[in-house]
Amino acid sequence: MANLITLDGVSLVFGTTHVLDDVSIGVLTGDRIGIVGVNGGGKSTLLRVMARLQEPDEGRIAKQGGEGGIRVGMLAQDDALDPAWTVREAVLGDRPEHVWAGDPRIRDVLTGLLGGIEGQGVGGLDTLVGPKSGGERRRLALARLLVDDPELLLLDEPTNHLDVEGVAWLADHLTHHRPRPDNATVAITHDRWFLDAYATLTWEVEGGHVSAFEGGYAAYVLAKAERDRLAGVVADRRANLMRKELAWLRRGAPARTSKPKFRIEAANALISDEPAPRNAVELTAFATKRLGKDVIDLEDVTVVLGEPPEQRTILDRVTWRLAPGERVGLVGVNGAGKSTLLRALTGEQPLTAGRRKVGKTVHIAHLTQEVRELDRFTDWRVIEAIEDVRQWTTLGGKEISASQLATRLGFPGGRQQARVRDLSGGERRRLQLTRLLLGEPNVLILDEPTNDLDIETLTSLEDVLDGWAGTLVVVSHDRYLLERVCDHEFALLGDGKLRDLPGGVEEYLRVRHAATSRTDGMPPSQLSGIPSPDAPAGAPSPAEQREARKAMARIEKQLARLSEREERLHADMAEKATDPTALADLTARLQDVVAERDQLEAEWLEAAELVG
Template structure:
């Protein structure tokens, strides 16, 4: 297969910190690859370099000539004044540029430009560009096409940016966290879209089911090096474990051999003088290998939680609406110690509203909330803590507590606590604004856990956290003896952590489902299949009626007449199309006449397509 991307000897530093050194790799046409690494080790930086956002310190990135690229940034930026639809045309893609030029020529009645652009509009099949844009936006639950970008939420902006990349249909996609801010239906739609597409893909995502179902190649950035695995996420986990085991064996063997070589090196210099220089050089190489860590640094969360009494929190007939939008209606529930609840539902169905009511941040319209006396909430909000960007990392923690209580009457200082959460000493005095998105999220998680909650509420905790941190967080939540409530679109996370689900079905209805997300999804598929079969069964008698009344052909008299009318209509439309093209090419039209003729040509082409599709349907039935 043809090579799409070649990267050679790529090196980049962040201040005094080396992110990666001499990376050399490539992608072939049709590859669907993911990049995995801890937060702060350079994932987004690498994507920005590959996307030509800014240069590397050294090395080369070569995109094959003629290959088009689409880039989805982690935090996309748009002009707040332009509309949603206009933002999709702000692109370097040839089709988008062509449509923009055509719209401008129409608006300015530029006859010469229109004559030049009309053949290109046909060549690039650009007449339905806007319609395709609206279809993709609708799949991503964006339907206010004329709304200014400045009025959208951060999640909506990310979805518009994703639609902008998809609609241009480039040869090579670079996607930085594409599943963030998508609900489960959107994620499944995007997963299917990318699986079926023949494009080449490189992405960063924390969604492990998404990785498994879409990717056929994994790159892991670790210790400034890039490891390549030809397989999906499950294959990567298996081979990565083998790599670490092999490395640990090499380190252990080197340490055993080092003891012997150290004795030799400790002898008098005279005794070494006659020895081969290669043995001395080999000793220092051996020492370097033996000095490596046997185990990777892992985040092990074991923070003490406050004692939780028998009564946790009870909800009695809770209801909440905003104007005419009903979010919660007559919901009652008694939480038990140790239960772990997942919350799923479409965006805007009331999930965050429910959490705010539960924690007392928002009052219900009716109903009662009865908290237990020992209840201590720890609320990790989706929008995150409003951290002072000019504060040092250490100050963020010491502003809450100088010492942190752990289990078994143990405590640690703020500095120790930061190291425990993989913030080494050299990062303690770094300003918050210098942290990566994932590092800020990890710091925010620390501020939640430091208060020793016994009821943890996590609203989209997987956004921006790296996979390795998520694995440790999942293990901690499984062992947490208080209550856990999680709002997440990460199917893997929900499966691993939750015992049952609150499903927000819309119109105020909340269903308590006894199982994890995979259980729910499996049951939902069965119900949909049964409903479809029932619907088809109901329609079958109507379909069989024509078979009980044999005719010389399969077309009814009415359909024959429709087919004849279609043939006549297509002929007339083709004639009108030829006439309009002649007018536009003649140079005789000006101003409003030119605009009307150009607009009508687009309408004719759409109607011809519709008529031809219907004629084909009837002709297949006839044959």
């Protein structure tokens, strides 16, 4: 491995803030680095310094081959695409068609980001860039960079505007299609699933310094917790959040274990007394008391938008009944109607047919993707806008003040005195969430709640939702958040139907992959005749589904027993730590347990797919 770029003693000061303080770090060939840290902590600045778009105040930057050496490409937060370009010019430049069409890597980019060679996802290769939406332009800028394939690829929040499927594709492309012996990738990201799937190293930018950790997000959490433990750090709120995060990473449900993960058995001593992230039985019981039996029912609902000939059926005779304490994640391709379904639940979207039934005690709070509702508080201080709703609330069975809730969601004491007009996009999002939760709703509907939030704030939000009793519906492209706060997922596949996903997001990606494989290469004129994946040929019979449910129940019991065996083995290993012979035997037995668990988890996923 060789150094592609090296930062030596780099410092940069903005005003009185040391954004980078004597940073010495380098990128080697083969590295896939994820950069994390709080908003405003210097992550984008670090990337701009590496790209030589920002000169440091002190220090040296050395690039392999000097100024005429390796090519460096950067995806910034704002694109620099010429509105007069066609999609073809923006992404493929002047490459002849036989060159790019014959390159599997470029075809993979076109399929993953543009919807194929015909550019169906962005309206065709010969359409203009100018009229595209911000999200479409962002995808075009990313596609252009991946097609150019520089030796050092720098990406600032590449998962923005990508759905769950797009994030999975990008992780796969950067991990399996881009790597060569002479290149490396560095990406700023708040998407923890992407970080786990993609990164071989994680850099944390904090207080002007850059700390490096081996592996992705799970490894980063483990290493930070272990570092704090060895340093004798007192268990404050942040340390407790990290312990809780570790406990969840280790105890994830079987449907979550097929994602790339880092084995964290070494952290057992750190989290042995940590309870499950939330007590589902207790929360459901409390939610039932607050809500009664009826929450929100959509019965045989149809929603049609637009006028002929561009009329679209978003929901087609959908029936969905939300239960007290239910925690549901909603996924689907962009434009499938997720936000429309949320508005149908809240009553904001008129129904073309069917009916909506709401329980008498239901109090709904809806977090939309807009932040304009804060415009009337422009001149208010943050704490005033928060206490305007309520000064005290109950969370996790405890009464807390509005200020305490604000602190948990990223507004420490001093920041609570800031004017709303001076808040960043992420802070405005946090203020929205704080106001919603203080309203003490018993049905919480969140549309892309992770927009503009850093990892530390996301972890705090998940901790708050763990103690919140009520019915929760979340639309998000953040796969980690969905798996962390929701108990099961549903999907909108673009055919107007709502599909249950017992196998979670992994099942959704398999369904989408199957549908894409069947339609790959077909002209758009033929796509409308393709049957829905909800009714595939050779669907399992009711008897086969019953057997699959029995198998799932049996496997879950076996997994519970294996977990107990694993804990006993770890306890024995701790006792025999000074006995090499006994330790070797226990290690071999532990490896057998882990292998058996992996096999059972695979069988569970197969059975879940049959249940559908």
